[in-house]
Structure formats: structure tokens, C-alpha cells
Amino acid sequence: MKITKDLYQGSLALLTDFYQLTMAYAYWKSGKAEQEAIFNLFFRKNPFQSGFTIAAGLEYVIDFCNNFTFNKGDLDYLSEMKNSDGTVVFESDFIEYLREMRFTCDLEAVEEGTVIFPHTPLIKVKGPLIQCQLLETALLNITNFQTLIATKAARVALAAKGDSVLEFGLRRAQGIDGALAASRASFIGGCSATSNVMAGKLFGIPVSGTHAHSWIMSFDTELEAFKAYADAFPDKCIFLVDTYDTINGIRNAIEVGKILREKGKEMLGVRIDSGDLAYFSNIAREMLDEAGFEEAKVVASNDLDEHIITSLKIQDASVSIWGVGTKLVTAYDQPALGAVYKLAAIKNETGDWEPKVKVSQQSIKINVPGEHQVSRFLKNGRAVADMIFLPEYRKGKISATIIDPIDPTKRKRISFEDFEEVSLLKPIFKKGKQVYNCPEINVIKQKTQDNLLHFDKTHKRLTNPHVYPVGLEENLYQIRTDLVFKMKNYDKE
Ligand SMILES: Nc1ncnc2c1ncn2[C@@H]1O[C@H](COP(=O)(O)OP(=O)(O)OP(=O)(O)O)[C@@H](O)[C@H]1O
């Protein structure tokens, strides 16, 4: 197999768990395949103990839905699958059904770069049960990872307090697609550029970088190495100064900076990649200033994350560009976001929608039933609460109480006329036809920044953030509670 040519063969339809296909077959066999259903994709906890999450991955989801067909190779593979007794797993009429199947669902989603919170649907899919089911695994795969990394990047960028953050993660990322998706999501979350050249080409993200220790080590002396680099890139010199002795390295960088200046060029800065980054960055700053290089930047790297950057800021480190790799793109302290995809309603034989809940011992795991919507309420540009509601219970109402889905003692009264109301779920597909234009990646990145400005800094602090209120409108809360009691048969005891 040639990875560059053969891996996906133009189709991602089999990027799913086997049980989705066995359920799809069983839906088809029992005549339920075309029954209308609504599924919601949501998570239950912000990652990294964060007070917020940044939505990302929608452009991939849209592409997946637009190409949601089984090609000949996929169908040949499925038709050759055998049970242990030698019979085929999927009968040929089902294979033909899959061959004809096209994406015909309605899909709504929260736009990429939107600040979101637990229990809010990021994606709502409405359509034939079989299609909704077959989308589950890929939608979760895409959304969980990119949302996780965009959130991590936003935290790193918040810690950097406006300094540039360069994403350097490719070498340690989770494989090829993990790296590409991570570079994209990191840019959305707040990084300024990536070292990943393929991500630059594919997504239009700025690429940038410095040079490695190997460049220095390939010469007899560090000074020769800096001079040769300056000859090759007189406008792009950020010298890595810690290969042998950091202070001597800064001295050599200044010497070459002076040579560049004589030629009318400016050294951009130095990079420090080991040792005490507060101590050495401050020494670098002093030495550079004293030599007349006040504009030269100090870049720091080496296993950085939002917490080390915060600590270095507190220590008054003189760093103004942060290179962040491993801990960002691998989401080191929380390797997965736990978003799930749950059936919220199904249309019965009489054409009525029946809300559905998955009952759990843990109330955090009980989903929100019905075809709900989400509104964010803002006052003077400041977000005060998100409300999950059934539109039929909004009509004619001027206010509502929202109730925390986990702790019903937490409530908030909202008079609608006091607030600007923003609907978070946007129409993306109608009957399988795309009705949404994906914004440019720079626009998405800006959306993250603009959205974060709507939230008080208490929700954005990195540890023990103040919890932003998200609640179920009281009628929806009651419907959910009644449904849980009904499914648990409490009313029969
Ligand atoms: N002043 C500082 N305050 C807090 N953390 C720091 C400070 N300076 C460096 N660090 C962090 O401490 C860790 C140092 O790791 P480690 O000791 O493995 O690296 P090193 O020995 O300095 O460098 P290397 O192993 O790459 O030569 C890194 O995560 C780095 O970002």
C-alpha cells in the first residue's frame, strides 16, 4: 500500500465503527432505515478543566457529508465480509441500498471559532435514521479532536497575553492526520503560524520557523553557522543560541546582527530552547538592548504549555514569541474530548416526534431530548447565559427560567427584552444540500478572538474558572425529568 496514493481511495464512508454498519443493516432489514430521527452531538465537560471550549472541525464535517457515498471499493469490501459460518454479513440488496444512498439530512451546527459549553449541541442531524446513525463515528472523530486542540490553543494564547504563539507540533503529533488537523485547529484557537508546511499549503495557514541545533552542529563554530544562515536568509534571522553555551550564543548572535546591520538588514531575534527560560530570556533582553537591538525578539521553546507560559510571565521573562509543540498538538494533559452523539427524538408511525432520553445512574449522562435550539443572551456585548429550549415553548413568552441540567438548584431568570439574543445553531445542510459557506480560516480565527471577548475573564482563567451558566428552559427541563421517570418506570411503583 502506498500511503500517499492508496490510503483513502477517495472515500471516507468506511471511517466508522463496524456496529454502525450492523445497525444500519438491521434498521434496513426491519423497515426502519428511512424513519426520521434527530441526533445531537455534544460534550459533558469542558476539557483541561477549562471554563470554555472552542468549536472546531465543521469544515471537515461538511466535506464528509458532501462525500458521504460508498464507492465500489467500499461496497466490494463489505459484500465480501463473512460470518463465522461462511454466510455473508450484508445481503446483496442491502449493498445495493448503500450504493444508492445519498446524504439527504438537515444539519445544523455551531460555527467554528464559537465559544461553547457542555450540554449544548455542536451538531444536530435530522434525517433518515440509517444516515444519522452512519454519520456518528466520523462526526465525533472530527469534532472531538479539532475542538479539543482549538481549546488548548486558545488557552495557550490567553496565557501568552497577546504575544505570538508558533505551533511547532508536527514531529510529535498523533500521526499524519492528527498533525494536520491539529495545525488547523491550533490556528483557529489562536496560534499565529505553524511549522507544518503541508498544513500551510492545505489550509492557508502562515508557515514560519527558525532553525535547529543540527544547523549549528554541522559547522566548526556557532559563529560560522550564524554567519552562513545570515547569508542565506538576511531578512529572516532568528538565531538558536543554546546549542553550546547560551550567553556565548547571544554574544555570537549580536556579532552577526551587527554584520547584518552594516548591510542594511536587521536580525529578527534569538531563540532559547533549554535551561531556565526566565533567566536566559532576561539576560538575552539585556544584552540585545545594550547592543542596540531593542527590536530583536526573544523566542522561547521547550515543552511549553499554558501553565509554564503563565509562570514565565509571572517571573517577568522577556519572551515575546512562544514556540509550542508537543503539549499543544497532543493535548498532553487531556488526550480526548468526550463528545457523544445521542438520539434526541424519533418520528413515530402517526408522524409525531417522540423525544428520547438515555437514562443513566449519573445525571450528567442523561441527554437533552427533543428538537431543541440554543440561544446566547448578551448585555452590552457581555454573554450572561445560554439557554437550551424547545421552540414551541418560546412562543409568546417574555421571560424564562433556565435550570442547570445537572443541579436543578442552580437557576437563572431571563427577561428576553433585556438582552441581545444570538442563536448558536446555524443551518448547514437542508435536505442534503449545503446552505452554508465555510468562512476563510482567518475569519474563523478572528471569530474565536471576538467570541472570547464576550466572556468575563473569570470564565477564562486557566484554573478553577467561574462556571458560565447554561440551562434548560423550564418546560424542557420538566419534559426531560418526566421522560426519565417514565423510562425508569417510577410512576408504576
Ligand atoms: N523559569 C522557568 N519556570 C518554569 N518552567 C521553566 C522555566 N524555564 C524552563 N522551564 C520549563 O522547564 C522544563 C525544563 O525541562 P528540561 O529540564 O527537560 O529541559 P532542559 O534541560 O532545560 O533542556 P533540554 O533537555 O532540551 O536541553 C521545560 O518544560 C521548560 O519549558
Ligand SMILES: O=P(O)(O)OC[C@H]1O[C@H](OP(=O)(O)OP(=O)(O)O)[C@H](O)[C@@H]1O
Ligand atoms: O518542545 P515542544 O513544545 O515540543 O516544541 C518543539 C520542539 O521541537 C524542537 O526540538 P526537539 O524537541 O525535537 O529536540 P530538543 O528537545 O532536543 O531540542 C524544538 O527545539 C522544540 O524544543
Ligand SMILES: O=C(O)c1cccnc1
Ligand atoms: O522552526 C522552529 O524553530 C521549529 C520547528 C519545529 C520544531 N521546533 C522548532
Ligand SMILES: [Mg+2]
Ligand atoms: Mg524537546
